Amino acid sequence: MKTTYFILLISFAGLSVRAQNIIVSKNASVSFFSSTVVEDIEGKSSTANSALDLKTGKIIFKVMNTSFQFKKKLMQEHFNENYMESNTYPFSEFKGKIIDPADFSKDGNYTVSVEGTLNIHGVIKTCQSKVNLVIDKGIISAKSVFRIKIADYNIKIPSIVFKNIAESVEVRVSAIYQPKTI
């Protein structure tokens, strides 16, 4: 009996040690803008997930492609069916590392560089961006804006709608991480 408790205790202790330096955001937002003379297109998801390892500076962002909302519903359908092929590639993901880690224990406003790989539409590309980190009373929030070229990710735009969709789109990500409870 005592042994059981002891083992359980140790395994939980192990768990908490493992998780202590990782903070998670379950409702991070990812949006993108394509702007042309003909049409502005915006897709927005507020159900993206992100995790940040405070010790190593490693960061991950994951968004379900079908969670992007558009002003025009038909556009949303086309986005999933014709461009992202969300059935085959359900998620878009960024995996990377903060190069110049900030001191996460101190409140303040930091701009750091993040480097990593972006996986969209089954194509993995390296990606680098500046990230704005705000630490306020221990709550960490991150924001970043970068541009990606649609053609880089093997997403083909048919000539008939070529004028409606920009060659490169601006991507905005932001996350507020839940503070550690343990």
Next chain:
Amino acid sequence: MRLTPLYLKILLLSLFATITLSSFGQDDLEKALSTVPSPGHQKVSATFKSTKLINGHTNETIYKNELEFKVDHRFGDIAGSQGGIKQFFGLDNSTDIRIGFEYGISDRLSIGLARAKGATNVQQLYEGSIKYRLLEQTTDDYIPVALTLFGSNTIAAVHASEDPASAAAYHSFKDRMNYVTQLIIARKFTEGISFTLTPSYIHRNLTAFRDQNDLFALGAGARAKISKRMAVVVDYFIPFRNSADKAYLEGVNGTKFYNPLGVGLEMETGGHIFHLNFTNAAAIEEMQFIPQTTSSWLKGQYRWGFSISRRFSFNKK
């Protein structure tokens, strides 16, 4: 209480696992994300690209605040006694033309208004329709099929016929009304293959002498994508006719009834959808092509048809 060795093993193993896991940073992050619950039952989108296959409806409706403008056209017989080079393979004639609007009140409910020429002597048709998505298929098969209800009332504006046996021998305004009710059962099997099954009920307030006022029919349809933006579409309807009345009508007119079959090519270009199709049905409205198709594929009485649709969005944000 004594610990069984197996229990102990599992505990030790999980302890070991937690320790080993903590040494892999990135996997750890992924693990942290995997604890986030996935968002419930996802709806299957775009079972079909269009609200209609060729003759029959699909389960699709128009999204909220969007308007679809659609033109359908059916030419004359390509071959047979009415076709051939003299009629330029049917292109000199048009058996039916339909111009329609459909508007999405919500993502589930749309209403339509259309005008069609009408292929029989019941002509100058005005159709008001309503389409409602009862159920939507989910990707995890929690709901395996989509169900959509379609209802329409088609009013014939043609001048009343003097012939009392005619389907257009109207006495009152009520006689001009024709109702169609359909339950469209649809399933998207793979990204490229979708099917429909459509039990239908048609009620015509006035018909030709001994024709049926009430008729049940079963429709079936399919779409198979051949590229990202192109698909082959097929649909077929079987009307369940009263055999005595069918024999009588066929005897009087010297024509036979056939089941409407359509095959076509669907092309989608972001907002526009084009259909090129071939069908033996001369009419476009349900209340006509289901009970009144008297042309046969085997006699060369099939025609070229097309439809063009364009969607407009009135969403402001």
